[in-house]
Amino acid sequence: MEVSWNKSFFEIDQDLLAPLYAKAPVDFVKGKGSYLIDAEGEKYLDFVSGIAVNSLGHAFEPIVKAIREQSLKFNHLSNLYPSEAQLKLAEALLENTPFDKAFFCNSGTEANEAAIKFARKYFNRNGEAERVEIITFFNSFHGRTFGALSATGQPSLREGFGSMPGDFVHIAWNDVEALQKKVHSKTCAILLEPMVAEGGILSLAPEMVKAINEAREKHACLVIADEIQTGMGRLGSLFAFEKYGLNVDLLTMAKALGAGLPLGACLMRQKIADQLKPGDHGTTFGGNPIACAAGLAALEVIREKDFLNTVQERSEQLQKGLQKLLQKYDFLGEIRGDGLLLGVTSDRAVADLIASAREEKLLILRAGANVLRLLPPLNVSEQEVQEALEKLDKTFAKHV
Ligand SMILES: Cc1ncc(COP(=O)(O)O)c(C=O)c1O
Structure with a gap:
């Protein structure tokens, strides 16, 4: 043309x-x-x-400088080799959160795909292969790839795309009773945005925080916080789960993480990392050095007193x-x-x-x-x- x-x-x-x-x-x-x-x-x-x-x-300026300096070294390395830029950003993220290991990807939807896979793999390797069901919420938005779309609580976004990955159960936002009814000993995870963003800016009720924390204890399921929009200082704390007192096992982030460059991450507790092996998951571009360098420069600013x-x-x-x-x-x-x-x-x-x-x-x-x-x-x-x-x-x- x-x-x-x-x-x-x-x-x-x-x-x-x-x-x-x-x-x-x-x-x-x-x-x-x-x-x-x-x-x-x-x-x-x-x-x-x-x-x-x-x-x-x-x-x-600090972001421009970080991008320039990293691009003079190399733009891409691949995940075949350790990358200093990834390690520096992982160190900074893990130092500032209760998590033990990081996985880097390129976007929000990929961060959620990773979290869903890691949660299921954790139980599978732990001898509880039947624990696959994930509770999510109506009005939520978790991304456009099939897993994250299946988790998303907006059925219209799935229309016309054929069959979706199963075992996602949607309940109404802040419906404590529904949560208590739906979570059981076979639940793999509860996946939520600590503040529903795309779906209308809906706050998480304190009684729901309590109910999720209790369900996590009682049924030993995992909690995945999708902080793709709320993370990196957006709600006035580095991450929202801390501000609202939510206990979390896997934390996903993207958007602001790369300070304008495509970068996503999933942070996890040690017990989950212990069940992952080389080849379980991966990405070519994930954790791109320039994006990580920009992300570290941004995080340093956000962490300033x-x-x-x-x-x-x-x-x-x-x-x-x-x-x-x-x-x-x-x-x-x-x-x-x-x-x-x-x-x-x-x-x-x-x-x-x-x-x-x-x-x-x-x-x-x-x-x-x-x-x-x-x-x-x-x-x-x-x-x-x-x-x-x-x-x-x-x-x-x-x-x-
Ligand atoms: C809470 C939340 N999760 C996931 C996503 C998907 O992120 P991406 O568009 O980077 O795949 C978004 C994007 O708006 C989001 O707000």
């Missing part, structure tokens, strides 16, 4: 790429800090952050401002979320609000059917939060 480069990227995208995304008609050419800049030089305040990926904003306190402060500032907007616009319902994963429910079509915000040069996104989601970079400034609130005010005023 001949491409006319006089057209916008948006138009060329329609011509060349599979129609899998409802893309916005805007051509970004670069980013700096909390802003993206389009082909006309217009600056947009980026409260999408590449869907919780660019957690330190764009072109952040007061960084996460500042995330919490920005969260409070944003929530206070949103509260005022809620009083002003009666089509807004409630504020959801924690840290810098925040949402506002709305009676107005979310897609229209997102488009209006874009006209105001503010980028925001959706969660579930009726929630506007805000995912600013974690190092967003006080002034930028104020600017976003003013832009939201102007956006909502257009929909009264």
Whole structure:
């Protein structure tokens, strides 16, 4: 196909790429800090952050430096040899969590595939091959590959794709009674997002935390926390399971882990690693050295004293401002979320609000059917939060 480069990227995208995304008609050419800049030089305040990926904003100097330095050594090594960049990042992750071993991959869905396989293999090698059933939740989102899609609590996403891997049991979010009914001595694992993100920004009730911890003890099943969106400081703590007191055996992460480069990981307790052998699982690109070097540079920033306190402060500032907007616009319902994963429910079509915000040069996104989601970079400034609130005010005023 001949491409006319006089057209916008948006138009060329329609011509060349599979129609899998409802893309916005805007051509970004670069980013700096909390802003993206389009082909006309217009600056947009980026409260999408590449869907919780660019957690330190764009072109952040320590990340640029780490990428450059690693790329001068090598871009890729393969998992045939130990990689210093992987080891440094594994050390930093394991030092800051109660886990003992790390597995690196490239994305969120792969991290969940790995966790599901490791959980089942753990019981299989432990002489309990029948323990394969995994409890997951409606409204959850765990990824697009078959295992993670089967775990995902949104049946419509599975439509038309034929048979799915079995032994996933879905229960309603925060339904303690259903959990108690469904977990038994043959349950392999409970898989959950400590805050449902894509599915509408739904908090985990403290009684559910208690019920999951009790089920884990009583039935000796594993708990897998999917922190692909909530991890790496997004909720104001390095990981959300710690903040909410959830006891976890396998932790999956991706998105912000590689600071903009594709990287996922599954951390595990020693007893699970003890049941894994070479050849059980693997990946060509997983744990790419440049992605790991970028990830380590990001983690060092997030671990700096007061960084996460500042995330919490920005969260409070944003929530206070949103509260005022809620009083002003009666089509807004409630504020959801924690840290810098925040949402506002709305009676107005979310897609229209997102488009209006874009006209105001503010980028925001959706969660579930009726929630506007805000995912600013974690190092967003006080002034930028104020600017976003003013832009939201102007956006909502257009929909009264
Ligand atoms: C909680 C959660 N799990 C898994 C995924 C899938 O991650 P990826 O798109 O990197 O495969 C996502 C992506 O939005 C997510 O939010």
